[in-house]
Amino acid sequence: MAEITVVAELTSAVWKIEAGPGARVSEGDAIIILESMKMEIPVLSPADGTITAILVAEGDQIAEGQAVARIET
Amino acid sequence: MIGPVLIANRGEIACRIAATCRRLGVPTVAVFSDADAEAMHVAAADRAIRIGPPRPAESYLNIPAIIAAAREAGARAVHPGYGFLSENADFAEACAAAGLVFIGPPASAIRAMGGKAAAKAVARRAGVPLLPGHEGDASDAELAEAAQRIGYPVMIKAVAGGGGRGMRRAEDAAGFPAALAAARREAAAFGDSTVMLEKFVPQARHIEMQVFADRHGNVIHLGERDCSPQRRNQKLIEEAPAPGMDAALRAELGRRATALAREVGYVGAGTVEFVADGSRPLGPDSIWFIEMNTRLQVEHPVTEMITGLDLVEWQLRIAAGERLPLRQEEVRLTGHAIEARLCAEDPARNFLPSPGHIAALDLPEPIEGLRVDAGVRAGDTLTPFYDPMIAKLIIHAPNRAAALARLAEALDACRAEGIRLNAAFLAGLLRSPEMRAGGVDTHFLEAFRQRGLAVPTPA
Known part of the structure; x- marks a missing residue:
């Protein structure tokens, strides 16, 4: 069991949260959809696991490298 | 003024x-x-x-x-x-x-051209050739019948859609019901689940005509642009004249574009977009109207370069009630012009946008034949709120080969710190054999990108 912190790869706004705490996700599943410079960018789960926390809310402005979710594998 | x-x-x-x-x-x-x-x-x-x-x-x-x-x-x-x-x-x-x-044009012209189906109806009235298709509300069974008549592959488009959303392709009759259901679902998100059908052109080229109209009933065209190199349905390279275009076909497309502008009561600068079948040489029977953009285009400078005109000046004069400064026969096209859109994005990561603080920015000096239209400078911060395009590089040369080579060199001179640029990618694209041959389709840019990503495995 390990906890992984998922970070945003670019400065953006949180457009949609696709999966909440407790949700089972597989590697490559979209957890959050970000929006930057008129493009939608999915934040993908880096591994199979369970989401333990979503650290942002829809509409939030976030920075590159900011933690957006935690996943327990 | x-x-x-x-x-x-x-x-x-x-x-x-x-x-x-x-x-x-x-x-x-x-x-x-x-x-x-x-x-x-x-x-x-x-x-x-x-x-x-x-x-x-x-x-x-x-x-x-x-x-x-x-x-x-x-x-x-x-x-x-x-x-x-x-x-x-x-x-x-x-x-x-x-x-x-x-x-800009009257609100009525913007509205008439704003909906895909309504625009096609105007084009039909003006006698402008359209892709085989079907418009108007119909049951799923009626649409399936229409698709059969049009011939597969068929595009299903949300009438109210845009930017590639609400669009689905059906390869054959077996796949039609699922594609239709998906398109209707996405269309509903636009508040209108009405869809239309259109024949799909596999090797499509994007050719558009620049038109201008004044308030005194005069309408002319300023030639075409080929905007086929695109990513995510957005143009990255535009050129004029279009490879393979001759004077007779230009005149024919000019007739179609100005007829459409007249039909809709157009005033000011507009662009009439066509799709051409890139598997054949350009010809009057393999190019069809798709839509009209009722504004100045991003790529208007390539037309300015080959005509020697200032299209914004024309817009201002027409808005002030003046007549068009030139008659059709007075429009002269000289040499070849190409524009490259310099964007803060990373082609290697599927064109991921690259917002950030621009610590340094080198753009080429505008020399003879090179124009640089920039919107940012060093020290600025690119925010996630707006488009990633930071500048346009436009070259004008006596012929296409020289224009491609000089624009690639101009892109080589672009450099930024703090953000990523697509300059090296675009320079490589301009030097590719396909671009030098001319007449690439709208899928070529992505194919070229994939080729660059296919790094050989070390032995």
């Missing part, structure tokens, strides 16, 4: 409009969001007025705030640029209601 002109836009196009106004002695008013208080377009205008927070909906799309800014500044006309409110009929009407001249 009409002025002061409020420029309801930002970035390179706001700077470019301000430059022509300055040359003509027309005072300008910039508007800006909180994210753009220090932006280049603010400095380019004679004065600037804040219109709201960074989000476009609260600033550059905020009609009451822009009208209020125009009143406050004593502006007499509004230039919408491209994007944002440029094709918003309500904005054109709001300007008129406030006693401001909207530098």
Whole structure:
């Protein structure tokens, strides 16, 4: 069991949260959809696991490298 | 001349409009969001007025705030640029209601061309050839029948859709019901689940005609542009003339485009877009109308380069009630022009946008035949709120081969610190055998990108 912190790869706004705490996700599943410079960018789960926390809310402005979710594998 | 002109836009196009106004002695008013208080377009205008927070909906799309800014500044006309409110009929009407001249077509023409199905109906009335298709509400069974008649593959498009959303391709009759259901679902998100059908052109080229109309019934065209190199349905390279275009076909497309403009009561600068079948040489029977953009295009400089005209000046003159400065037979096309859109993005990561602080920015010096239309400079910060395009490089040369080579060299000279640029990618694209041969289709750019990603495995 390990906890992984998922970070945003670019400065953006949180457009949609696709999966909440407790949700089972597989590697490559979209957890959050970000929006930057008129493009939608999915934040993908880096591994199979369970989401333990979503650290942002829809509409939030976030920075590159900011933690957006935690996943327990 | 009409002025002061409020420029309801930002970035390179706001700077470019301000430059022509300055040359003509027309005072300008910039508007800006909180994210753009220090932006280049603010400095380019004679004065600037804040219109709201960074989000476009609260600033550059905020009609009451822009009208209020125009009143406050004593502006007499509004230039919408491209994007944002440029094709918003309500904005054109709001300007008129406030006693401001909207530098663009009448609201009725914007509305008539705004819906895909309505635009096709206008084109049909004007006698402009359309792709085989089906418009109008119909049951799923009727649509399946129509698809059979059109011939597969068929595109299913949400009438109210845009930007590639609400679009599905059906390869054959077996796949049609699922594709239709998916398109209807996405269409519902636009508030209208009506769809239309259109024959799919596998090797499509994007060819468009620049038209201009005045208030006195004169309509002319300024030749074509080929904008086939695209990513995510957005153009990255545009050129004029189009490879393979001859004078006879240009005249025929000009007839179609001006007929459409007349039919819709057009005034000002407009672009009539066509799709051509790239598996055949360009010809009158393999090119069809798709839509009309009722504004100045991003890529208008390539037309300016080969005609020697200033299209923003023409827009201002027509908005002031003047006649078109030239008759059709007086329009001369000289040499070859190509534009490259320099964007803050990473081609290797599927064109991931690259917002950030621009610590350094080197753009080539505008020398003979090279034009650089920039919207940012070193020290600026690119925010996630707006488009990633930071500048356009436009080259004019005696022939296409020279234009490709010189534009690639100009792109080689672009360098930035703090953000990623697509310059090296575009330079490589311009040097590819396919681009040098000319006539690539709209899928080529992505194929070229994939080729670059296929790194050979070390032995």
